[in-house]
Amino acid sequence: MKPNENHHRIWTLVALIPPGKVVSYGQLADLAGLPGRARLAGRALKLASPSQNLPWHRVLNSQGKISLQKGSDAYQRQVKRLQEEGIVVIGGKVKLADFQWQPSLGELLTLPF
């Protein structure tokens, strides 16, 4: 794999998501200064190595649903991890109104880019 600057930005942001909160792929792209590049966020997560210890399970699609193949190992791991943080998952879906992360201005100012 050949990670580029965009991947790094996505990874950095994911690492900042607080436990018990979630974000959408599109939101990550926006925060990274890459509007319209939601797919890039998904790709960055796919490319991430486990050694990075990223809380990738806190990333859902714009509907609050898990974007992994339903029933797959990864899918079930994501559900489990979310629930362990107190996030309510029903039918592979999370109520964004209750759990979506809204970074404060202060947090945004500390971004390394």
Place this chain on the structure above:
DNA sequence: GTCGTGACATGCG
């Protein structure tokens, strides 16, 4: 170069 595909998003029927 072309084409299909994909951890996406949004709008329209």
Place this chain on the structure above:
DNA sequence: ACGCATGCCACGA
């Protein structure tokens, strides 16, 4: 709610 089209663009065949 659901499918379909479109926009997005990096990858691999």
